[in-house]
Amino acid sequence: xxxxxxxxxxxxxxxxxxxxxxxxxxxxxxxxxxxxxxxxxxxxxxxxxxxxxxxxxxxxxxxxxxxxxxxxxxxxxxxxxxxxxxxxxxxxxxxxxxxxxxxxxxxxxxxxxxxxxxxxxxxxxxxxxxxxxxxxxxxxxxxxxxxxxxxxxxxxxxxxxxxxxxxxxxxxxxxxxxxxxxxxxxxxxxxxxxxxxxxxxxxxxxxxxxxxxxxxxxxxxxxxxxxxxxxxxxxxx
Amino acid sequence: xxxxxxxxxxxxxxxxxxxxxxxxxxxxxxxxxxxxxxxxxxxxxxxxxxxxxxxxxxxxxxxxxxxxxxxxxxxxxxxxxxxxxxxxxxxxxxxxxxxxxxxxxxxxxxxxxxxxxxxxxxxxxxxxxxxxxxxxxxxxxxxxxxxxxxxxxxxxxxxxxxxxxxxxxxxxxxxxxxxxxxxxxxxxxxxxxxxxxxxxxxxxxxxxxxxxxxxxxxxxxxxxxxxxxxxxxxxxxxxxxxxxxxxxxxxxxxxxxxxxxxxxxxxxxxxxxxxxxxxxxxxxxxxxxxxxxxxxxxxxxxxxxxxxxxxxxxxxxxxxxxxxxxxxxxxxxxxxxxxxxxxxxxxxxxxxxxxxxxxxxxxxxxxxxxxxxxxxxxxxxxxxxxxxxxxxxxxxxxxxxxxxxxxxxxxxxxxxxxxxxx
Numbered sequence: 001x002x003x004x005x006x007x008x009x010x011x012x013x014x015x016x017x018x019x020x021x022x023x024x025x026x027x028x029x030x031x032x033x034x035x036x037x038x039x040x041x042x043x044x045x046x047x048x049x050x051x052x053x054x055x056x057x058x059x060x061x062x063x064x065x066x067x068x069x070x071x072x073x074x075x076x077x078x079x080x081x082x083x084x085x086x087x088x089x090x091x092x093x094x095x096x097x098x099x100x101x102x103x104x105x106x107x108x109x110x111x112x113x114x115x116x117x118x119x120x121x122x123x124x125x126x127x128x129x130x131x132x133x134x135x136x137x138x139x140x141x142x143x144x145x146x147x148x149x150x151x152x153x154x155x156x157x158x159x160x161x162x163x164x165x166x167x168x169x170x171x172x173x174x175x176x177x178x179x180x181x182x183x184x185x186x187x188x189x190x191x192x193x194x195x196x197x198x199x200x201x202x203x204x205x206x207x208x209x210x211x212x213x214x215x216x217x218x219x220x221x222x223x224x225x226x227x228x229x230x231x232x233x234x235x236x237x
Numbered sequence: 238x239x240x241x242x243x244x245x246x247x248x249x250x251x252x253x254x255x256x257x258x259x260x261x262x263x264x265x266x267x268x269x270x271x272x273x274x275x276x277x278x279x280x281x282x283x284x285x286x287x288x289x290x291x292x293x294x295x296x297x298x299x300x301x302x303x304x305x306x307x308x309x310x311x312x313x314x315x316x317x318x319x320x321x322x323x324x325x326x327x328x329x330x331x332x333x334x335x336x337x338x339x340x341x342x343x344x345x346x347x348x349x350x351x352x353x354x355x356x357x358x359x360x361x362x363x364x365x366x367x368x369x370x371x372x373x374x375x376x377x378x379x380x381x382x383x384x385x386x387x388x389x390x391x392x393x394x395x396x397x398x399x400x401x402x403x404x405x406x407x408x409x410x411x412x413x414x415x416x417x418x419x420x421x422x423x424x425x426x427x428x429x430x431x432x433x434x435x436x437x438x439x440x441x442x443x444x445x446x447x448x449x450x451x452x453x454x455x456x457x458x459x460x461x462x463x464x465x466x467x468x469x470x471x472x473x474x475x476x477x478x479x480x481x482x483x484x485x486x487x488x489x490x491x492x493x494x495x496x497x498x499x500x501x502x503x504x505x506x507x508x509x510x511x512x513x514x515x516x517x518x519x520x521x522x523x524x525x526x527x528x529x530x531x532x533x534x535x536x537x538x539x540x541x542x543x544x545x546x547x548x549x550x551x552x553x554x555x556x557x558x559x560x561x562x563x564x565x566x567x568x569x570x571x572x573x574x575x576x577x578x579x580x581x582x583x584x585x586x587x588x589x590x591x592x593x594x595x596x597x598x599x600x601x602x603x604x605x606x607x608x609x610x611x612x613x614x615x616x617x618x619x620x621x622x623x624x625x626x627x628x629x630x631x632x633x634x635x636x637x638x639x640x641x642x643x644x645x646x647x648x649x650x651x652x653x654x655x656x657x658x659x
Contacts, residue, residue, distance in 0.1 A: 054561060054652045074566045074648070081652075082563020093558040097249040110563045115241060158563070 002028040007060035022216035033188040035204040038213030086155025090167035092147040094139040101135040107158040125153040145176035262584035264537030272530025273592025281618030289437030306501035320465040334476040341467040342366035354420040355407040363442035366455025382430030389451035397426040400445035478509040538635040545643035560652040577640030585632035
């Protein structure tokens, strides 16, 4: 699904060049449930931007379901994002003047699906996430957990191959965080690749694979079998 | 274009900053409003003046004698002299470019006290001696009877044509003035016609308050000899009036031993030149209207551009999210452009309607005024459909222009910026 070889990325501000990703290699297979961890400055946001076709890279290869993502113009990038990737953000990023249903329907709007049809589909997804009764509420009338569920419905509506979640539980209490993680797990069970960026160990521990970034390269990959050990190690730390 | 969501977005974006949107819209509104009102006002002024003089022969000039300004051929300066009837015949025979020539003499004036009597009524009017040709230069509507003709001139008939006001004041409304007699400065004249002037141009008093005698009758009756007070000349088609004016003047000067360089002895007015000056003035007023109007409009448009920039900046995050969700740059550009076009068009259209409304109101008020003798030089302030359409096109273009800069700015927003809170 995702294949990255020798990925380099620098940010240039004035005369200073900040080399963030330094030859990163990464393979994520279809249907994986992965979390990316790392201290700040380790390059996890940069990696997420590149994975989400939101930013380009300087050197290396990035294949997204077999297709190399390179030199896309903004329109092509937008089409790729719309078709392949569902985004979930820490701050939900719902459009404040649209109600829950309209927010969920937004990606279909960009696909030029008719209003009636996309609202119908949006209701379906809201129903699946238990928010049918809240469909006509504005984001400001929803709780944090509800907002994130709306955001998840919005990410799912375009039938993406991959869900990219940037700190999806960062703004939620631990109970709600667990609920959201449960939903993401269900999503993953349907065969969608889910990639979560987080700095919370217990959230990361709920995924099936943890990728720890360190200084722009992969520091450590902890897979399913080692998760128990990892948890123990965490408690020691 | 008529996607509900799109207009929903536009509405929300503008409604979120009501005061700012309103103030900006007011800029555009004011610009177009001023443009329309000024264009209408200058048109009204033009219509008023043009209506007042439209029928006057523009290919005409007028001349009259004054004391000489230079000594010449043994004559001292300051000599009194007059044009004479023979001059007229001579000019007609020797200046082929002359279309009509009409001498005019002035008799007793209305400010000299009552000079006209009919039965028990008396009044004071300007008495003028005219040729049949004069009506072709300064047209009058003949309400009753006829104008002076060649036989009146030849036979020096004691007849008169009276202005509308003279009829109203000297006769009862139901009375038939034709064939009746007026005693003017001691002599009886038979009334042959009643006229109403078609222009606002007056020579020696208003025509409706004047009495017109045959030119030759006046010369004889009031002991003027062959003296000519005033001369009206028109040029044939294709000849500039100034050419005719100069030719006629030099002939008259020659015949009366006046220095060719004397500028004061024979004064003249060239109506063609006057008209050119007036139309030049209107072109200048029109130009000024457009410069000021478009300037104001531009200020409004820049205001719109400015507010759109602010809106884009405030919605950086939102635009970023939309792009992360797969909105193409084109969708975003269309969005911003439409917002700006909507704002300018609505504001501009309101300005346009209110401007036209105001002009209509003024026009109605002017039209409802009873027509008095004192004509206002302001009539029918209006804006042509061309101007209105041009204004609308300018508005839409201005909206596009105002939207293009913020749209470009919106495109520069990387979706990444929406991802992170910082």
